[in-house]
Amino acid sequence: xxxxxxxxxxxxxxxxxxxxxxxxxxxxxxxxxxxxxxxxxxxxxxxxxxxxxxxxxxxxxxxxxxxxxxxxxxxxxxxxxxxxxxxxxxxxxxxxxxxxxxxxxxxxxxxxxxxxxxxxxx
Numbered sequence: 001x002x003x004x005x006x007x008x009x010x011x012x013x014x015x016x017x018x019x020x021x022x023x024x025x026x027x028x029x030x031x032x033x034x035x036x037x038x039x040x041x042x043x044x045x046x047x048x049x050x051x052x053x054x055x056x057x058x059x060x061x062x063x064x065x066x067x068x069x070x071x072x073x074x075x076x077x078x079x080x081x082x083x084x085x086x087x088x089x090x091x092x093x094x095x096x097x098x099x100x101x102x103x104x105x106x107x108x109x110x111x112x113x114x115x116x117x118x119x120x121x122x
Contacts, residue, residue, distance in 0.1 A: 047111035050086040057117035
């Protein structure tokens, strides 16, 4: 049996890096920047996989506006078919754009933001 003084043990192993909390300043809640989603999870995941391989939306928009038949048929058919397989239905795109038009300052998730940035391409 070992005799020990608890007060002495606590003193020896006391946490000397105690941080004093200033009770005068309350904790302030911060607003989180949560991005809004419109597409379902599966579609969003498929789109993100494909879109991560593309340049930023602005660059992709410029490329698509200047696209020609050689690009689609000869140069990059796998990229084009990948985009088409992951792209949302027209009704989903229209639904997203309707919500965007109602709240143009809303912060959107990656896939939705990409579609919104390409909204003027016909």
